[in-house]
Amino acid sequence: MSSIKDLIAESYLLRRSYVAADLVEAINNLAKHTKVAYKDYTFKSGLEHNGWVVPSDWSVSEAKIYKDNTLIYDGMLHPLSVITQSASFTGKITLQELKKHLYFAPRKPHAIPFHFRLSYRPWQKEWGFCLPKNVFDSLAPGEYDVKLNTTEKPGEMVVREFTIPGKSKETIVFAAHIDHPGMCNDDLAGCAVGVSLLNAIKKQFKKTKYTYKLILVQEIVGSVFYLNALTTEELKNIKYSLFLEMLGNDNTINLQKSFLGNTYIDAVCTTALNSLKNLYRVCSFRESAGNDEIVFEAPGYEIPMPSISRWPYDEYHTSDDNLEIIHEDKLQESLEYLLNIVFILENDVYVKRTFTGIVSLANPKYDLYIDPGQIFTGGLHQNNNATQFQYMMPRLLDGTCKISELAQKFNLDFSWLFNYLNKMKEKGLVLFLEK
Numbered sequence: 001m002s003s004i005k006d007l008i009a010e011s012y013l014l015r016r017s018y019v020a021a022d023l024v025e026a027i028n029n030l031a032k033h034t035k036v037a038y039k040d041y042t043f044k045s046g047l048e049h050n051g052w053v054v055p056s057d058w059s060v061s062e063a064k065i066y067k068d069n070t071l072i073y074d075g076m077l078h079p080l081s082v083i084t085q086s087a088s089f090t091g092k093i094t095l096q097e098l099k100k101h102l103y104f105a106p107r108k109p110h111a112i113p114f115h116f117r118l119s120y121r122p123w124q125k126e127w128g129f130c131l132p133k134n135v136f137d138s139l140a141p142g143e144y145d146v147k148l149n150t151t152e153k154p155g156e157m158v159v160r161e162f163t164i165p166g167k168s169k170e171t172i173v174f175a176a177h178i179d180h181p182g183m184c185n186d187d188l189a190g191c192a193v194g195v196s197l198l199n200a201i202k203k204q205f206k207k208t209k210y211t212y213k214l215i216l217v218q219e220i221v222g223s224v225f226y227l228n229a230l231t232t233e234e235l236k237n238i239k240y241s242l243f244l245e246m247l248g249n250d251n252t253i254n255l256q257k258s259f260l261g262n263t264y265i266d267a268v269c270t271t272a273l274n275s276l277k278n279l280y281r282v283c284s285f286r287e288s289a290g291n292d293e294i295v296f297e298a299p300g301y302e303i304p305m306p307s308i309s310r311w312p313y314d315e316y317h318t319s320d321d322n323l324e325i326i327h328e329d330k331l332q333e334s335l336e337y338l339l340n341i342v343f344i345l346e347n348d349v350y351v352k353r354t355f356t357g358i359v360s361l362a363n364p365k366y367d368l369y370i371d372p373g374q375i376f377t378g379g380l381h382q383n384n385n386a387t388q389f390q391y392m393m394p395r396l397l398d399g400t401c402k403i404s405e406l407a408q409k410f411n412l413d414f415s416w417l418f419n420y421l422n423k424m425k426e427k428g429l430v431l432f433l434e435k
């Protein structure tokens, strides 16, 4: 069985620009690790929607800079070394002219930065290299010989959609972006956790209540064309979505809420945080990493899309975003958190009491008393959240509250509360209602 990190390692050095054989190879590499059925959506280069344009199929065959016949820089050694969608250039130029085509990251002098603008602007033709600032600074004055050969040809942008059909057509979409050549955390980490999540759902649930999808997209552009390709019926079925991004670095989990911030999926994601053993963070829409939530939340779609990430991290958008910063335990914790979310979605019901008055929960026939301890032992209210729940629960179980709301209100672990209420149900004290 491969680790999640193995799935990242397999594909991260591929030159995953938006329309490229390397990107499809990365999708296929991930797909090898799941039996969940998929469908590919393809969009031809040049296709336009709302001003967004599908780029050409782009590849690089040679990317060298010489000075006095000595190779100074080989842009084939790392996928970030040539700017994405770069035009070709062959010729002799001065250092001054060459520098206009070189990009580096001042904050990380040894690393190669990510230049991605042209993926979003196919109408703009430029050529360029990305290189470490240390190399840039070492370039001596004089004439340079550039041999940059890239190919642009019509192709197809592939968006892959995996589906686990549920009892209901109501759908939850997980999304992650598969582009970003030569990097791990942003966002092969999200893709790899997404595929592992599909497998975990299949393993844990015989048949789910909701339909679950995972889409592997090209950031923004992939989601724009994917949503545009869905039928009105398919769009109507998507109730909620969740973006999975940068899940392997050494930072705490950050839940970025949806545009409205108070939707059901926001509540579920917030409740699921209670089950994490480590610290976590919560922020509002677009206060953390920005991704395809602006597409899903756009007018006409308005599909709530919180995002889960471990943003920020120092290596972001540079060649330092490599396997060294990816931690298997962080990937596993992210997966566990997402499974908590799915567990809540699958088991969340309204709870309606069958009793009036107050029930003696300590009576052995119920055996449901949550003991607050006794003051003479110094242990009173040792389990404050649960005991508070116990005192207020008779009034709250009126059929208008879901388990997730109660868990959130009392800061309780959802599965603990679910098990407790399930026992109440077995004793005939409550009913579980879907609506």
Ligand SMILES: [Zn+2]
Residues within 6 Å of the ligand: 180, 186, 317
């Ligand atoms: Zn990025």
